[in-house]
Amino acid sequence: MVSSWHLTQLPGIMTKEKEENREYPMQIDNRVPTASLLTDYLRKLFPYTDMFKWLAYGNDGKHPGCDSSFFGRREFSFTIKSDRDEVYLCFQSFFSASQMETSIKSKCPTKIDIGAVYTVHPAKRHAYAQSGFNPIEGELVFDTDISDYDDVRYCCSGADTCLNCWPLMTISIEVIDTALREDFGFSHILWVYSGRRGVHCWVCDSRARRLSKEQRSAVADYFHVYKGGENSLKKVTFSGPLHPFLARAYTDVLKNEFEKWVSTQKLFEHEERCCF
Numbered sequence: 304m305v306s307s308w309h310l311t312q313l314p315g316i317m318t319k320e321k322e323e324n325r326e327y328p329m330q331i332d333n334r335v336p337t338a339s340l341l342t343d344y345l346r347k348l349f350p351y352t353d354m355f356k357w358l359a360y361g362n363d364g365k366h367p368g369c370d371s372s373f374f375g376r377r378e379f380s381f382t383i384k385s386d387r388d389e390v391y392l393c394f395q396s397f398f399s400a401s402q403m404e405t406s407i408k409s410k411c412p413t414k415i416d417i418g419a420v421y422t423v424h425p426a427k428r429h430a431y432a433q434s435g436f437n438p439i440e441g442e443l444v445f446d447t448d449i450s451d452y453d454d455v456r457y458c459c460s461g462a463d464t465c466l467n468c469w470p471l472m473t474i475s476i477e478v479i480d481t482a483l484r485e486d487f488g489f490s491h492i493l494w495v496y497s498g499r500r501g502v503h504c505w506v507c508d509s510r511a512r513r514l515s516k517e518q519r520s521a522v523a524d525y526f527h528v529y530k531g532g533e534n535s536l537k538k539v540t541f542s543g544p545l546h547p548f549l550a551r552a553y554t555d556v557l558k559n560e561f562e563k564w565v566s567t568q569k570l571f572e573h574e575e576r577c578c579f
Contacts, residue, residue, distance in 0.1 A: 338411075345408055355400035358417070360509070374398070378418030378425040381410055394425040417442075420512075443489075443511040443519060447475050448501035454538075457568050462500040467567040472502050474560055478552045479504060479526065486548060487522065 355374065356363070362373035379395040392410070397403035407415070419441035421428075428436045449472060453460050456468040476494055483489045483506060491507040514522070528539055528549070545553065565571060 381412035382414035
């Protein structure tokens with residue numbers, strides 16, 4: 304599965320709120336950085352060594368028995384923007400952290416997509432028959448966007464967020480993280496801000512990285528309780544005893560958060576917000 308690091312919106316600059324809005328002591332500045340800021344970030348702050356260490360999973364060529372070709376078989380894709388167009392460079396691969404650093408600094412991508420590990424180096428794929436170039440592993444990634452909750456939040460919509468609705472992301476993290484650890488036995492889980500409107504969950508256990516497409520779909524379906532189209536008023540229906548996963552989510556997380564949600568979203572103050 305491919306996921307992205309969006310660099311067009313670097314982590315916001317935290318500034319003190321104006322005196323008249325003291326209830327919100329900190330505020331995220333959503334200004335998009337200029338090209339010079341992006342260049343400075345990639346040159347001075349981007350964690351090249353840490354990125355290599357993470358995605359190599361010990362296969363750095365320095366330990367007995369490691370696969371020195373592992374990182375080099377990982378696909379990266381770059382999105383490069385100019386004043387006139389946007390270029391997408393896929394099947395980029397690197398043999399070391401320094402080679403990756405040199406390429407990123409020279410191309411200055413606004414978005415970096417991290418792909419799967421293939422049977423051969425992606426950059427050399429044309430030298431092999433089609434059957435010899437296949438993905439063999441990749442992190443199990445969940446992408447949760449705040450816009451997914453637009454039908455139950457009334458303070459914002461789309462990519463807009465505020466202190467009243469962002470806690471939905473925290474609730475989502477708690478529910479999914481607990482299930483991944485307790486129900487599936489995963490332990491190497493990384494949560495990151497997506498850079499725009501939500502969070503990404505990277506499950507990095509070796510067992511998770513080697514899941515087939517069908518197995519990944521089965522894990523995703525385990526969390527799927529939201530059903531129905533745009534014209535369906537009621538999109539979540541439960542019958543019979545709750546599944547242990549849902550019962551735990553309700554008692555440990557949702558029950559405590561619902562009272563806050565009723566207050567912040569004023570659910571019972573408007574008839575159209577009450578769903579029976």
